[in-house]
Amino acid sequence: MKLHKWLEESTPEVIRQLTAVQHELEDGADGRDAVLAEQCNITQLLDDLVAIVLPGFRGYCTSSEPRHDLDVLIGTVAPRLQEQIQTVLVHHHATGSGDPQEDFEDDAIAAVIHVLDSLVEVKQALQADLRAAFAGDPAAGSVVDVIMSYPCVLAIATYRVAHLLYQKDVPLIPRMMTELAHSRTGIDINPGAEIGHGFFIDHGTGVVIGETCVIGRNVKLYQSVTLGALSFPKDAEGNVVRGKKRHPNVEDNVTIYAGATILGGDTTIGEGSEIGGNVWLTHSVPPRSRVYNQQPSPLIKPNEG
Numbered sequence: 001m002k003l004h005k006w007l008e009e010s011t012p013e014v015i016r017q018l019t020a021v022q023h024e025l026e027d028g029a030d031g032r033d034a035v036l037a038e039q040c041n042i043t044q045l046l047d048d049l050v051a052i053v054l055p056g057f058r059g060y061c062t063s064s065e066p067r068h069d070l071d072v073l074i075g076t077v078a079p080r081l082q083e084q085i086q087t088v089l090v091h092h093h094a095t096g097s098g099d100p101q102e103d104f105e106d107d108a109i110a111a112v113i114h115v116l117d118s119l120v121e122v123k124q125a126l127q128a129d130l131r132a133a134f135a136g137d138p139a140a141g142s143v144v145d146v147i148m149s150y151p152c153v154l155a156i157a158t159y160r161v162a163h164l165l166y167q168k169d170v171p172l173i174p175r176m177m178t179e180l181a182h183s184r185t186g187i188d189i190n191p192g193a194e195i196g197h198g199f200f201i202d203h204g205t206g207v208v209i210g211e212t213c214v215i216g217r218n219v220k221l222y223q224s225v226t227l228g229a230l231s232f233p234k235d236a237e238g239n240v241v242r243g244k245k246r247h248p249n250v251e252d253n254v255t256i257y258a259g260a261t262i263l264g265g266d267t268t269i270g271e272g273s274e275i276g277g278n279v280w281l282t283h284s285v286p287p288r289s290r291v292y293n294q295q296p297s298p299l300i301k302p303n304e305g
Helices: 003-025 032-036 039-053 066-092 105-117 119-136 143-149 151-167 173-185
Strands: 226-228 261-263
Touching (some): 039 119, 039 173, 151 173
Parallel strands (some): 226 261
16 A cells, blocks of 8 residues: 555544544543643743843853843743743643633733742842852852853752742643753752752752752752652552652751662751762651761772783
8 A cells, every 4th residue: 555545544543543542641621732832932931031040041141231131031021921821720720621711810920920029039049059059069160160061050940940830839830841951951850849048969960859858958969869759658549649748858058979869758867967879768867967878898809801
């Protein structure tokens, strides 16, 4: 059979089956795939929001009119952000037939205002994060080096912006933002986590921070640290129970070295503690603890080749 003949005869059925499977995934809420098609808009919005609180993000240059630049950025971001929030709210609350019950304009506006009102606080937090990165890494030549080349800056800035939307119960968009940063940096921070000022992730690749983590001030992580959950409890029907505290707490002035894994919602790392590389923890440790594995005894043999 020629390809054009197959396409003519079979394409309608393939489309019917693909659509049916999509609707099954979405529980019959038509149009959810339209939301997913907006990822390019979310990417641009994220970049613009980060540029507001971190001007060097797009190239370290000094504008002669910073107030004008901010006025333009905020003026263009606000209506686009409202549109995207309103879109996801409508689809998130759509009926089974896909018909929205309301337009959620007021909710979208409230979320945008919350973001804009909180940008000064976000910028102050980021400045503390930048100072922590510069102070904590002797390889950093300047704060400009940190802004322009450290992946943790983009990951943390993205988290701090996305967390504002998470606080207003905006669906989808906060997670899309932090997953974009994850794909760019290798650092996975859930937008629901609560992270204090002066946060630094050195190197960064492979770091995972779960949704219900609470991290204090002046905390430093190295690469491949996981702040994760133990096995998830399930209800009587076998579904994962949501909304529970699943991830650990890390108090102020804690350092966690490469490869450490800390799990569980009841686990707290006490203030001022140091957690060594490759440590596995599922229970709390008191303040000012030093936790490390026993030094292994490597076997050294002469090369007989």
